[in-house]
Amino acid sequence: RVECWVRVKPTNNFAQGLIDVQDDLKTINIQAAKEADTSETNNQKTSWSFKTDGVLANVNQQLVFETVAKQVLDSLLQGCNGSIFCYGQTGAGKTFTMTGLSEIFDNRGLVPRSISYIFNHVQSDCQRSFNISISYIEIYNEVMYDLLPHSFKNDSRTNKKQFEPLAIKELDDNNFVVKGMNCYPVTCENEALNLLFEGEMNRTISSHKMNRQSSRSHCIFTIYLQSHSLVHSDNRYMMSRLNFVDLAGSERIKKTQSKGKTLEEAGYINKSLLYLEQVITALTESNRGHVPYRQSKLTFFLKDSIGGCCLTRLIANVWGEAKHLFETVSTLRFAMSMMKVREQPTINTYVDPCMQVTLLEQEVTRLKRELALHDALNSSNNNNNKRTTNNYDGLCEKERVNIRQCVKAYVEDHCDDIEIVSATQVKEVFSAFKSIYQESLKATNDAYHSNYILLNAHDPNIVSMLQAVGLLGANAAAATSVTVAAATAATAAKTVAAVVGDKKDDDKNVKQSCKLCGF
Template structure:
């Protein structure tokens, strides 16, 4: 099994107040340098680091949504249709452009984000595969204040209980959310309608850095099953594409959050802290225990981070001087993520009919081998059909004699 590192891309939010004196970005070398002045009044001993240098897989500086999709998203569609799991995560401070990257803006078609583009690309690819039977189902999960919500459920969010949804692991160790709605989507239009339905139910708040701040972590998942229309004995693959919009980390002193917004910020920062602990643990070769179960977010991302998935992280930064500390924090997290190795494998579904046909084929081949062996041993008269009822009773008697009467051997060859 070949392990592959998590791919990390950094996307900058366009701004007229770009911090040229603090941040230097070179997309050609895929590098970012940060120059931070030491804080005054920080005591006699000041060990604050002044300069940081990072190198990532891709730097998306003032890039369009088209470019972001081409660099980070398009390849995942073919990969999941081949049976591999895929995950795309957006991470960064509040207001840095995570939700815009993932779902996009509504004012212009060109502003549509990764999810609607992934959906369009998926159904375009399905149209080009008439020899395959491909089914798509959609789920949309929200983690709000450490409570899981089903955004596509017929039960209103206000009436949903956290006990309705449970994170479990199947026999192969894959993470599954029991009770989560998983709705068939036969067309691109149906999948987009489910996306928009879930978007309407998401938890949104307002503070000084963002007028429409996501107050929860959201996971939009495309569940895909692929079978051949031509070869009945071909394998059936099942895979999932997780599109994860993480809530933004916040410095409460800057957002001036109060009341419910402050409570939400505390839950968000706590869960992101647990995610960082998991990332640090995965990067430590000497750590045996990885604390995935500390929060619902980390447990849900067990497949995506260090598990069975091809994963890309888009780290969103806001390159202004006033957000320099948040930018450094985001880049540190992204730098840790790129050191994590995943084990992505093709996910095969056990189809009973295919399994029966394989067993029947193996039986035929074994009978042919036995017939050949008998022919070489001059036992051409031996057959390997089923026993008659009379023969079965005789075999039972002989076995009983062997077990209970001390007979030294059981000869059933004369029945064949």
């Protein structure tokens, strides 16, 4: 299932007694303040309990990264898609969690830390080559824009009305493509960070009573990874992507006191978040056949990024003050719904068409040689050049064992020939010959060394001692080695030792001992 974490925004006015985080750091109990007694009956719920995957209260950015993002990044590098969402009311710290503060290095958010983590892994991986690309879009008032237009290279600044809207087109295979969206390849961490910072400068922000820099759009920063194996030269590669989704904050007009353009933006934000909740609800219903992805641009773009084959994580940002209590409850309810969504991440493996063509051409060439050899063999066997149906695939283990038995019988003169009908069999026959020869050579050497001792005739000490006892003549230095039977090696050693003590007394005994060896 989707994992959901709650991050509580630090505040000096934390609602003690109303919001209670349990010792397990997973359970949050909320008790609404009781209203003054009235004559009217009020059945509104005033207490809630939420069990999450963890509560991140008063923690730094590094701990948030290690807790939430690291597992998703490891999965991304293995070829699985991933998504990290930040959801919550306006001003609860979603953008700070996602991108952080560029002015303070320790306060950088999930995105810059993830970029650094990915490039550190790519540079240390010696088994795969990686291609990395970046895209950054926003959905503002139900219109999709590219935050990295081509003009960003010229460092130009334009307002949203001058940006070209993007269009989403659904493909026949149930996937989709965003027409006009730029995807920039990057080769180092600095290039990726520059794209992130450029996109941040193009985001739509506004000010209202609750947030001086409120995001007025949903922003999605995507990292694309394509990797090829450097160990196996096949035509397969892995492609994965990771979406960082910074959702615009849900707003209560009464609190934000939005007017004019800001009020219109709030309407679009709340409507798109409502559609997102409907999609989440549909995904949790097992009997639901239709999921309303097409209701908004946001849900359409994220149709394959919520559960399913994608590893998804949600950070529910809450503002732990009493005046924001019901917004906190609403955020946690959404998190509970998200936790019911099932997921089963899968590795995305594809076939490189160019490499596939090359491999097929090589296969055609091999099969032509195979047929030519087959025709030649049949012609020599007077089969009227008639081709038979043969298996040109690789040999199975049973066929290899059978060929080895035939070769062994041929070597031991138990049969006169070996039937060969393909080049694959020829290759296996030669391999069997080589294997049998190496095994026979090893057995011979083992038996030889177990019965004999080899003495180096180029060693002057050994030569002089053997000459002293008469085992070698004057021309023995030209020999490469001398073999002495193991049965008389001990006697010869004693004799050589005796030469040092009293050579004359033992010459006859030594010569008699060595005659037993055939010297």
